[in-house]
Amino acid sequence: xxxxxxxxxxxxxxxxxxxxAFEKAQTITSEKTYTNMSVKVSATNMSxxxxxxxxxALPLINSSKIYVASEINESKDxxxxxxxxxxxxxLGGMPLNMKVWANEDLTGTTPSINEIVKxxxxxxxxxxxxxxxKDYMVLNSSDMTSxxxxxxxxxxxxxxxxxxxxxxxxxxxxxYVAQFNPSGIYITKVGSSNYVQDNKTQNEDIYELNLTDSxxxxxxxxxxxxxxxxxxxxxxxxxxxxxxxxxxGIKDTTELDTITNNLPQEILDLNTKLSAxxxxxxxxxxxxKIRYIVNADGYIVNENGTAQFIxxxxxxxxxxxxxxxxxxxxxxxxxxxxxxxAITNINGTVLISLPQVDSTNxxxxxDLIKASAEQATVNNVSPQLMIKGALKK
Numbered sequence: 115x116x117x118x119x120x121x122x123x124x125x126x127x128x129x130x131x132x133x134x135a136f137e138k139a140q141t142i143t144s145e146k147t148y149t150n151m152s153v154k155v156s157a158t159n160m161s162x163x164x165x166x167x168x169x170x171a172l173p174l175i176n177s178s179k180i181y182v183a184s185e186i187n188e189s190k191d192x193x194x195x196x197x198x199x200x201x202x203x204x205l206g207g208m209p210l211n212m213k214v215w216a217n218e219d220l221t222g223t224t225p226s227i228n229e230i231v232k233x234x235x236x237x238x239x240x241x242x243x244x245x246x247x248k249d250y251m252v253l254n255s256s257d258m259t260s261x262x263x264x265x266x267x268x269x270x271x272x273x274x275x276x277x278x279x280x281x282x283x284x285x286x287x288x289x290y291v292a293q294f295n296p297s298g299i300y301i302t303k304v305g306s307s308n309y310v311q312d313n314k315t316q317n318e319d320i321y322e323l324n325l326t327d328s329x330x331x332x333x334x335x336x337x338x339x340x341x342x343x344x345x346x347x348x349x350x351x352x353x354x355x356x357x358x359x360x361x362x363g364i365k366d367t368t369e370l371d372t373i374t375n376n377l378p379q380e381i382l383d384l385n386t387k388l389s390a391x392x393x394x395x396x397x398x399x400x401x402x403k404i405r406y407i408v409n410a411d412g413y414i415v416n417e418n419g420t421a422q423f424i425x426x427x428x429x430x431x432x433x434x435x436x437x438x439x440x441x442x443x444x445x446x447x448x449x450x451x452x453x454x455x456a457i458t459n460i461n462g463t464v465l466i467s468l469p470q471v472d473s474t475n476x477x478x479x480x481d482l483i484k485a486s487a488e489q490a491t492v493n494n495v496s497p498q499l500m501i502k503g504a505l506k507k
Contacts (some may be wrong), residue, residue, distance in 0.1 A: 135406070142461060143461055149181070150179070151452065153446060212234055245482060251479055279354065301321055321408065330396065333387075397424065398450075425441045427442075
């Protein structure tokens with residue numbers, strides 16, 4: 115909500131230019147992205163219990179880094195795509211590497227969605243015996259929909275809805291931008307740069323989004339008021355809810371209709387409730403700063419930024435109206451997030467090759483769930499806890 119509201123502001127040329135770049139990104143059919151992320155957490159005023167819990171955890175969190183390299187091929191009508199993603203994580207001093215492939219095809223009479231995950235050995239070593247030594251976990255739509263309790267999705271309706279709703283959403287956003295005009299200026303052009311590539315001078319423009327604690331709250335209030343009074347916004351939400359109900363085969367939509375019909379008032383009520391946090395600091399002094407680099411073709415080729423959040427636990431507990439006790443946490447936490455994403459090879463050649471999997475080198479996700487459920491019955495422990503235990507190790 116923060117990002118949507120801050121970029122779809124129709125009051126300056128800089129903001130409109132960046133909106134156009136985001137819209138153009140929706141037309142991309144292939145690309146490669148490279149992302150680095152990290153987080154730093156500091157705390158003051160912690161209780162003895164919090165110190166005992168977090169003194170070991172915080173250094174691990176603060177020394178962790180995540181690197182993600184992604185490649186994607188997608189059809190122009192968004193009905194088929196292939197994705198390959200490498201994740202290289204350093205959790206504390208321990209490396210944890212994963213690789214994910216996805217192949218989605220919604221063009222046939224029986225749409226197909228398949229994912230292959232190359233699991234970290236530290237995870238597979240702690241799974242039930244029959245899954246150890248197998249590098250890949252496989253998830254596919256046919257198994258997931260046939261699993262007990264799984265939602266039954268009409269993929270033919272999903273395909274039609276996705277195409278129609280994407281067109282409706284794009285038209286709505288173009289119209290919505292023109293009337294969305296908060297008092298603040300959140301995005302500005304901060305510079306340009308030139309470089310030589312293939313013996314040609316390339317130009318790039320740099321835009322920066324800035325949000326402080328005060329401007330964030332102002333923007334949230336304005337956005338909610340604006341949405342509540344915008345009939346087009348309410349209509350597109352109703353269309354989305356109605357479409358999803360049809361896809362999931364929900365015949366009795368009485369409750370959903372009540373929610374969507376009361377949506378304007380619900381939004382206004384939410385805005386009133388959010389007034390309670392006006393005196394609660396959410397962003398630190400550094401706020402949110404994100405830079406977008408837009409190339410001469412109008413595509414965003416880099417996004418990088420920082421965000422500083424404040425989690426004041428005593429104030430949050432008081433705001434929630436809970437009765438205080440001696441065991442309540444007292445810590446005030448500052449969370450700093452960092453990220454840098456480079457986007458390359460836009461609409462270029464991207465070759466993705468899915469690994470060959472069979473019963474000797476892979477296992478099915480639904481089989482893992484079934485085995486965990488059976489073992490949990492023996493041990494009187496929930497399957498979710500068993501899997502979480504393996505992941506925790």
